[in-house]
Amino acid sequence: MTDPTDEELLTALQRGEEWALDRLFRTHYTYLCQVVFRVLPDRNTAEDLVQEVFLAVWRKRDRLRVEQSVRAYLRRAAVNRTLNYIRDQKLIVDDETALPADLSSSEVDIVQQLEAAELAQEIEIAIAALPERCRLIFGLSRFEQLSNKAIAKELGLSIKTVENQMTRALKLLRDRLTPFFFWWFCLLTTALGLIVSQPTCTT
Amino acid sequence: MKKNTEKTVNIWDRLRQSDGQSAVPTDQPWPKIWQGAEGLGQDFEPDVEAGLKRLKAKIHAMPVAGARIRRLTPLARWTRTLAAAVVAGLLGWGIYLLVQPATPVATWAEITTQAGEQKAVVLPDGSKIALNSASSLTYRTDMNEAAERQVQLIGEAYFEVERRPAQPFKITTRQAEVEVLGTSFNVRARAEETTTEVEVTQGKVAVHHLIRDEKVVLAAKEAVLVANDQPLVQETSPHLNRQAWRTGRITFRETPLEAALPLLEHYYNVTITWQKSAAPACSITGNWQNDSLTEVLQAIAAYTGITVKQLTADTYQLSGICK
Structure with a gap:
């Protein structure tokens, strides 16, 4: 027996057949939770928001309009809910005058931490360490690929606020990760025996 | 400084619009950061069932x-x-x-x-x-x-x-x-x-x-x-047995017998009388988990030395003097 197609699932759902909902849930729940979690790094809230997506799908099953794939539709619904949540909870307040904070204070002893770790993991850690407002905006930019303008519109913020937070996020990431990129580069080139007299790599 | 910031934002926008595919000067960290973030959150495995x-x-x-x-x-x-x-x-x-x-x-x-x-x-x-x-x-x-x-x-x-x-x-x-x-x-x-x-x-x-x-x-x-x-x-500390109805666990810590009996009466829905014959203060200590009243009373009897007698299906009588 082959798996039912999206279309068959939707038809069954519209008839009020719960197995179709179960099927959709089991197929897409983890993916959707991860989509939300990447923007909003709180496991419970991510699950709650995805639960609401499925609840809404069930409630309005008879007037569901799915024009793309079901997965894309659910993803869009989950992202919209996340945006609404960020806006309603005022997780980012509109504050145009806020200047990027002093960035030097976040310089921790990162080089030591970095030596043993892999690049991608370090980037994840650096992203997770961003201040919450920066983190949310960065997530929307990176994973939902929304422009600053679109983020501002969706969250009801001024574009200046979004730009400030985005600039801050990028700078914090760069400052945290630059020593690592540098070290990594040196290690690589040293291992290849390509440089002997690179004076800047002696630290 | 200002110029630098603008450059950063522009490079990022190019990456965003090209899904990380845009060519960027190799001395810039952004493509690596863009790439490295790819797997973020994928270790989040919610309990689907x-x-x-x-x-x-x-x-x-x-x-x-x-x-x-x-x-x-x-x-x-x-x-x-x-x-x-x-x-x-x-x-x-x-x-x-x-x-x-x-x-x-x-x-x-x-x-x-x-x-x-x-x-x-x-x-x-x-x-x-x-x-x-x-x-x-x-x-x-x-x-x-x-x-x-x-x-x-x-x-x-x-x-x-x-x-x-x-x-x-x-x-x-x-x-x-x-x-x-x-x-x-x-x-x-x-x-x-x-x-x-x-x-x-x-x-x-x-x-x-x-x-x-x-x-x-x-x-x-x-x-x-x-x-x-x-x-x-x-x-500051909750009642030892307040949630006994739910957990099935009864705990006494040097609890006076007069205080323990009403709890047992309530929990097991019985009547327990105690003929105090000018006895010295009597206290009990112990833990019970889903035990029958008989077991609890036997333990109390052994601990204190008093005698337990069942009068009817839901009436008990304690008598004697505490050790």
Whole structure:
């Protein structure tokens, strides 16, 4: 027996057949939770928001309009809910005058931490360490690929606020990760025996 | 500096528009950061089956295990609340009516337990409730859409509230209003008692004394007693056996026998008499988990040296002198 197609699932759902909902849930729940979690790094809230997506799908099953794939539709619904949540909870307040904070204070002893770790993991850690407002905006930019303008519109913020937070996020990431990129580069080139007299790599 | 920032933002925008494919000068970290973020969050593996169960509970909004539901019209609900308040002769009922927000369009469902009966209930929002005997829980059936998840309690229940920061969970008793976002705790508001007691297992709980308009926030392992016209009494350590009805665990630590017996009477629904023959103070220590009353009394007899005699099916007599 082959798996039912999206279309068959939707038809069954519209008839009020719960197995179709179960099927959709089991197929897409983890993916959707991860989509939300990447923007909003709180496991419970991510699950709650995805639960609401499925609840809404069930409630309005008879007037569901799915024009793309079901997965894309659910993803869009989950992202919209996340945006609404960020806006309603005022997780980012509109504050145009806020200047990027002093960035030097976040310089921790990162080089030591970095030596043993892999690049991608370090980037994840650096992203997770961003201040919450920066983190949310960065997530929307990176994973939902929304422009600053679109983020501002969706969250009801001024574009200046979004730009400030985005600039801050990028700078914090760069400052945290630059020593690592540098070290990594040196290690690589040293291992290849390509440089002997690179004076800047002696630290 | 300014120029540098602009450059950063521009490169990022190019990456964003090209999904990381745009060519960028190799001395810039952005492509690596873009790439390195790819796997973020993919180690988050939610419990799919638990999630599905939770969703089903919300969809069906039904209590489990055949609990009896009676739907009350708003009028019947208020009559009932009012009658209960008057019968109990409460000073605070007027204030209660004032404080309780009127929600005339909401529909309510009631779940009740008889004496000696307990029920497990799952509310529409997925919150789990263990309802102790001779208790009544009324909840808004549309709580998922409401700004607040409201329930009313007469009796005793243990709550495991689904975490929803945007929708506070509110329990109203005759004396108190208990507000949480998501946590586990016990509420005891017996019809025959003029107090409400809240004991927190996990998380934070806000308790509002409706009659005196006082508020307190409890953390885990804290309890508070709300009495009709008394100030709030916060207790640093919870009652040892307050949740015995749910956990099946009874604990005594140097507990005077006079204090232990009423608890056993209540828990096992029996009558225990004790003929104190000018005995010295008698205290007991021990733990029991789902044990029969006979086992508990035998242990007490062995510990104290007093004699236990069963008179009828639910009457016991203790006699003798403590060692």
